[in-house]
Amino acid sequence: MHITIIGTGNMARAIGERALAGGHDVTVVGKTSEHADGAVAALREGNGNGSVQAAIAGDPLDGDLVVLAVYYDDARAAVEGLRDQLAGKAVVEVTNPVNESFDGLVVPPDSSATQELAQAAPEAHFVKAFNTNFASTLQAGEVGGQPLDVLIAGDDDEAKSAVATLVRDGGLNPVDVGGQRRARELEGLGLLHMTIQDELGTGYGSAVKFLG
Numbered sequence: 438m439h440i441t442i443i444g445t446g447n448m449a450r451a452i453g454e455r456a457l458a459g460g461h462d463v464t465v466v467g468k469t470s471e472h473a474d475g476a477v478a479a480l481r482e483g484n485g486n487g488s489v490q491a492a493i494a495g496d497p498l499d500g501d502l503v504v505l506a507v508y509y510d511d512a513r514a515a516v517e518g519l520r521d522q523l524a525g526k527a528v529v530e531v532t533n534p535v536n537e538s539f540d541g542l543v544v545p546p547d548s549s550a551t552q553e554l555a556q557a558a559p560e561a562h563f564v565k566a567f568n569t570n571f572a573s574t575l576q577a578g579e580v581g582g583q584p585l586d587v588l589i590a591g592d593d594d595e596a597k598s599a600v601a602t603l604v605r606d607g608g609l610n611p612v613d614v615g616g617q618r619r620a621r622e623l624e625g626l627g628l629l630h631m632t633i634q635d636e637l638g639t640g641y642g643s644a645v646k647f648l649g
Contacts, residue, residue, distance in 0.1 A: 440603065441466060441492075441500030443515055445476040448531060449506035451575035452567060457485020458578070459606025464500060466492045498522040502529065502599050506567075509534040509543070509550050516557045524560035527596035529603075530620075531567040533627040540632065542624055551590070551620035564591035564600045565620035568627040571641045578608045580644040585609045588626075588645070590619040612647065 438461045442449050445467040453463050457480060465480070467473030473491035480489045498519055505512045509532040516523065534543045534550040544550055555563040566589045567575070574580050587604045589611055591597045601611035614623065630645055637643050 438462070438501040438599065438603065439464070439499060440502045440504060441498060442504045442506050444504075444506035444511075445472040446506065447572035448567070448575070449504075450476055450479055451572040452504055452506055452531070453480045453489065454483050454485065454576055455578065455607030455609065456603060457483060457487040457489060458608060459603065460486040461603065461606065462487045463489045464492050465489065466494060466496070466498075468494055494518075498526075500526070502527050502603060504529040504531065505554075506531055508532060512550070512554060513557065516554045516561075520558045520561075523558045526561055527593070527599045528554075528558070528561045528563050529566050529600055530554055530563055531565075533568050533624055533631065535628055535631070539628075542628060544621075544624075547621075549617075549620035549624050551617055551624075555617065562591065562593035562596035563617065564589060564593070564596050565617070565623050566590075566600050566604070568623055569630055569645045571630075571643070573642055574644050575609075580642065580646070583644070583646055585644050586612050586646050588612050588614050588623055590614050590617055590623055592617045 440456045441464045443466045465476045477491045530551045532550045551565045604611040
C-alpha cells in the first residue's frame with residue numbers, strides 16, 4: 438500500500454517505521470518542509486523495505502490509507518481542511534482526546550474523537566487504531582518479547598482490513614474490537630493506560646496485551 442501519514446512527531450514516525458518494515462511506501466506530511474524532511478530522514482535510517490517521501494500541508498493528498506498521527510485539535514483542523522480529498526479513503530485516527538489535566542476526555546460522553554471527526558468528513562471511512570499503543574513500543578514492535586496488540590474499531594470492513602494489513606505486515610497483532618462506536622471505549626482505555634504510567638514505572642514502555 439501507499440500510506441500517507443499526517444504528522445511528523447513520535448507517533449507518526451513510529452507508525453511510519455511499522456509501515457516501512459512491512460514493505461509499504463510512505464508519504465509523511467508536515468506543517469513545514471523542515472518538519473517533513475526531518476521525519477523522512479529519521480525513517481530512512483530504519484530497516485524498512487518501503488520507500489518514504491516528504492510532503493507539506495496543502496500538497497495533494499495521495500495514498501491508499503491516510504493516518505492522522507497528530508493531536509485531536511490538529512486532527513480536527515486537518516479533517517475539516519481535507520474533507521473533499523478524504524472522501525472514499527480509509528482514514529486511521531490515533532488520538533486520545535484528553536483534557537489539559539490528563540484526567541478526562543474532551544469529547545461528549547456518548548461520543549469519541551473518531552465519531553466527531555467522522556461527522557466532519559462523512560464520506561471518509563474512519564478507523565480507530567494505535568491509540569492504546571505508545572510510540573516507543575510501536576518503534577520496537579514488541580514489549581517483553583510479545584508482539585503488540587493493535588485494537589481496531591470502525592464501521593467499514595474494507596477500511597478495517599487495510600489497517601489490519603498495515604498492522605500485520607509490520608509484525609504486530611491486529612484485534613478487531615467492533616464498530617466505530619467502540620472507539621469511545623478504546624479512548625477510555627488509552628486514557629487509563631496513560632494515567633497509570635507512574636504506578637507501572639515503565640516510562641511509557643508498557644503495552645495492553647490480550648492473552649488466552
